[in-house]
Amino acid sequence: MAQPAAVPVGAAVTAVRQASLREHNLALVLRQIATADRPPSRADLATATGLTRATVSALVDDLITGRLLTEVAPAPRSGAGRPAVGLTLADHGPAGLGLEINVDYLAAVLVDLTGTVRHRAVRRVDLRPVPPAEALSLVGELISEAGAEADRQDLTLAGTALAVPGLVTATGLVRLAPNLGWRDVDVPALLGAHPILGGRGLGVDNEANLAALGELHAAPPGSANFVYISGEVGIGAGIVLHGTLFRGARGWSGEIGHVPVHPEGRPCRCGGRGCLEQYAGQEAILAAAGLTDPPSARAPSTGRPARRHGPNGPLRVDGDRADDGSAARGIPVPGAAIARLAEAAARDDPAACRALVDAATALGVAVAGVINLLDVDTVVLGGVYAPLARWLAPTVRAEIGRRVLTAAWSPVTVRAALLGGDAAALGAAGSVVRTVLEQPARWLGRTAR
Amino acid sequence: MAQPAAVPVGAAVTAVRQASLREHNLALVLRQIATADRPPSRADLATATGLTRATVSALVDDLITGRLLTEVAPAPRSGAGRPAVGLTLADHGPAGLGLEINVDYLAAVLVDLTGTVRHRAVRRVDLRPVPPAEALSLVGELISEAGAEADRQDLTLAGTALAVPGLVTATGLVRLAPNLGWRDVDVPALLGAHPILGGRGLGVDNEANLAALGELHAAPPGSANFVYISGEVGIGAGIVLHGTLFRGARGWSGEIGHVPVHPEGRPCRCGGRGCLEQYAGQEAILAAAGLTDPPSARAPSTGRPARRHGPNGPLRVDGDRADDGSAARGIPVPGAAIARLAEAAARDDPAACRALVDAATALGVAVAGVINLLDVDTVVLGGVYAPLARWLAPTVRAEIGRRVLTAAWSPVTVRAALLGGDAAALGAAGSVVRTVLEQPARWLGRTAR
Incomplete structure (x- = not known):
């Protein structure tokens, strides 16, 4: 409560303030460039930020040296005077590595500062019989590959985040991942020492949360309130409200797979009964359709390529992994059995x-x-639900119409996710990239050392 | 994005800044007094806030003139010097009027700045056959009574808020209250012109939300994450996360009464099937217990008084209304049938x-x-569930233990609400009082006119 009316301004305080002002202005300039319609010039930035031309130039020079910005040829201009050099985010500087470990696949993506996917790998493997340390050593192989790919493409790993289908603490401990059979697995202890990570640590988060973040940033602006349903062997939900991921009191929100839908129904791996997973999980659907797929037959690496369109142009559906490191727009093939179901x-x-x-x-x-509980207006069908959305969405809409109190006058949108099966890895990589964009001074301080 | 580096400081800007500085400092001083362990002196306030003694004295004088503060006899002091006059919140200034309209009762409470309940009235009446305008004219009678009581006790109505068991828009329109049979009832248009309200308008909010706010402020500090379940004819939930009411995207969160618990079960008034209300609403419980109570027999005004203990001393369970205006600690009797059930x-x-x-x-x-969805650690049983909590809580706990993924290592507390059946009216009145405490300059501006 004690709040002095004035802060004494001594030399130390002034120094701190100048450092924090520089941090603020670096982020401000970078944000202007990241959100601009066309590459702005230094003069454009001075006008937009209210900073002096000299300050802008010094900041821009630092950001170019730190490989966060790059200069591009000037846009043709109709007015008088020589056109100025434009500035864009660099595609040869920091990149985020996003990883996902799920019940029947592993995924890795490398995303640069411009949001372009520079490397993508998916391994189909049934991890249920695999002990956590072994599963994480497979993740380690993906990290090594991605690190080599980053070197080859002149990118620097700015950070790594791993998506896990379970309950994760703030320190990265996986308290419980029922479908993997994990309990109290200390992921940073097992994986954080990987040489490629360079001691910079490893973020760990729930896969539905990270997939929801990926979807939030892939969707058009204004998609601020939705529940992302990640349909895999388990079912998770990422809840986005007012443009922010809703994590609950301890970060363990969104366990929709264990919401009871038939209270005295089928027993669940979690110990409960009648959980949603037992009726709408990937395996329940496949079994009901007579398509249960022995693990060894799942999603061969020669998965048939197909094409479809995403928000930023054509998406390629790949097999085991993207055929080369620059294959930026591939999405992993859904499990072969899901493709057969479709x-x-x-x-x-x-x-x-x-x-x-x-x-x-x-x-x-x-x-x-x-x-009824959370008052969101959009339901995003992700994971294996995305390629099945054409058949799922009408019935989901009908149940909402019957059961949601506000449905009569406030329609709910039910749609397929924009991102494919590696949405969580994309969200994980994106979260690393956004941290660099929001705190460029930290990145510059690291590269200067 | 445009963000000038410096704001030009002209005369007009300086005037605005000084006004806003005064607003800030008035609130700062008032907050110090409201949260102090013992009545602070002007000198204590100067020390705690960093403001000068002269500034504090001027602010305190304004707050006393505006009837927000009052001087009390000095506390005995062991040190040297004459003990200083202490300052406390006034009990003769602004008061908040909280109202509730529910399916089978109406309630009104008047709360002063110190949080003391100065007047309390409850009317038992089955409002289902009553058209909205008539129901609101009964509320109008409670407002008139409360206004007369405020005059008698030298209090000034600072504002009024009404709790409704339904979906309310930001403008106070009740979009839907299924158990009242209301649709698109414009409460401010029907009730806002009441002479006691003096054109100051009327806040309208969902009853479970306001009851949850009441519970939040009645509970010990640290009770920051809970779901308050308001069990009445309908069932609502107020969700409090990190000490803040969670309202959802459009303010329509918490409709737990329409969460399906037996998807193809009993039809509900909402048009759905198997909603929680049909199995755990007041009428469903009473019917199952063979105690269904014809509306005319509900809760006679001679309801047998009983005593129990609340957080701040004994709570008196009253009949139709508190026997006198100073009966600050009474809570309304639960419906007579609920008492018989207990x-x-x-x-x-x-x-x-x-x-x-x-x-x-x-x-x-x-x-x-x-x-599973929201990751809260406490469940508060409110409304008619509060007096039944002794019998309900063990089974609720057992279901949580069976079905909540985190329950094994992260226990969930299930407890009775601290407040009684008029929790929503108390929360409504409290929200008015907190607005005065947070923005005293607005109150002073009003009384000065």
């Missing part, structure tokens, strides 16, 4: 259609509860 | 016990879903 549904196979309607009904019941 | 449960009546276990099971299923 094919069966497309030809109106009765078992496939019934399995999808039943799963969507259970999903709709749980989602209606979420909307 | 008596039956206390003597192990099998139907009563089974009804309570069944209701608590349904409640536990819905609450487990809430905790």
Whole structure:
């Protein structure tokens, strides 16, 4: 409560203030460039920020030296005078490494400052029989590959974040990942010493949370309130409210897979009964459709390529991994069994259609509860739900219409995720990149050492 | 994004700044006094705030003139010098009027700046057959009574807030209150012109939200994450996270009464099926216990008084209304049928016990879903659940233990609400009082005119 009316301004205080002013202004200039419609000049930046031309030039020079910015050819200009050199985010500086460990795959993506995916790898492997330390050593292999790829492409790893389908503490301890069978796995202790990470540590977070962040930044501005449902072997939810990830009291929100939909129904791995996962999880759907896939047969690395369109142009659906490091827009193939399910549904196979309607009904019941409780207006179907959304969404919408108190006058949008199966890895990499953009002084301080 | 490096300081800007500095300092001084362990002197305030003694004295004089503060006899002091006059919040200045309209009762409370309840009235009436305008004219009668009581006790109405069991927009329009049968009722238009309100308007909010705020401020510090379940004819939830009410994207969060607990179960007034209300609402419990109470017999005004203890001393359970205006600690009697249910449960009546276990099971299923989604660590049983908590809580805890993923290592507290049946009215009145304490300059400006 004690709050002095004036702060004495001594030399030390002034020095601190100048350092923090420089940090603020570096971030301000970088933000201007990141959000500009066309590469602004130094003069444009001075006008937009209210800083002097000399201050802007000094800041820009520091950001170029630190490989955060790059100069581009001037845009043609109709007015008088020589056109000025434009500035854009560098594509040869810091990059974020995003990793995901899930029940039946591992993924890694490397994203540069401009948001371009520079490397992408997916390994299909059933991790349920694999002990945590071994699973993490497979992740370590992906890290080594990504590190080599970063070197080859003249990128520097700015940080690494790992998505896990479970409950993660602030220190990166995985308290529980029921479908992996993990309990109290200290991921930073097991993986943080990897040489590529260079002692810079490793962020660990829940996969649905990171996928929701990926979706938030991939979606058009204004997509500020939604629940992202990550359908995999388990089902998680990432809740975004007013443009911010909602984490709950201890960071363990979003466990929609264990919301009861038939209170005395099927037993669940969590110890409960009638959990959503038992009716709408990937394995429940496949079993109901008669497509249960032995783990060894899942998603061969020769997965049939296909094309579809994403928000920023065509997305390529890849097999085991992107065919080269610059294959920036590939998304991993859904498990082969999920692809077979979609094919069966497309030809109106009765078992496939019934399995999808039943799963969507259970999903709709749980989602209606979420909307009644949280008042979000958009439901994003992610993970394996994304390629199945065409068949799932109508039933989910119908359950919402029946069960949500506000549905009559306040329609709820149900749509497929924009990102593919590696949304969580993309969200993880994006969170590293955004930290650099928001705190460029920290990056500059690191590279100066 | 445009952010000038310096703001030009002209005469007009200086005047604005001085006004806002005074506003800030008035609030600062008032907050010091409101949170102090003993009445501070002007000198104590100068030390605590860093303001000069002269500035503090001028601010305190304004706050005394505006009837926000009062001087009290000095506390005896062991040190040298004459003891100074202490300052406390005034008990004869502004007061907040909190109102609640629910399905089977109306409530009004008048709370002064010190948080003391100065007047309390409860009317038992079944409002389901009553059109909204008539129901609001009954509320108008409570407002008139409270206004007369404020005059008699030398209090000034600082504002009024009304709790409604439904979905309320930011402008006070009740979009839907299913159990009242209300749709698009413009409460401010129907009630805002009441002469006692003096054109100062009327805040309207969801009853579970206001009850949760009441509970937040009645509970010991540190009770920052909880879901307050308001069990009435309908069931609502107020979600408090990190000490703040969570309202959702449009202010319509917390509709736990319509979370499905048996997806193809009993039809609900909302149009859905298997909603929690149909299994754990007041009427469902009473019907299951064989105690369904015809509306005319509900809670006679001669309700048998009883005593119990609250956080600040004994709470008196009153009948129709507090017997005099100074009866600050009374809480309304639960519906007579709920009291009979509690008596039956206390003597192990099998139907009563089974009804309570069944209701608590349904409640536990819905609450487990809430905790899996929102990650709160405390469940507060409010409304008619408070006097039944002894029988409900064990089963709710058992369902949480079975169904919540984090329950094994992160125990969830399930407890009765501290406030009684008029928690929402208390929360409403408290919200008015807190606004005065946080923005005293607005109050002073009003009284000066």
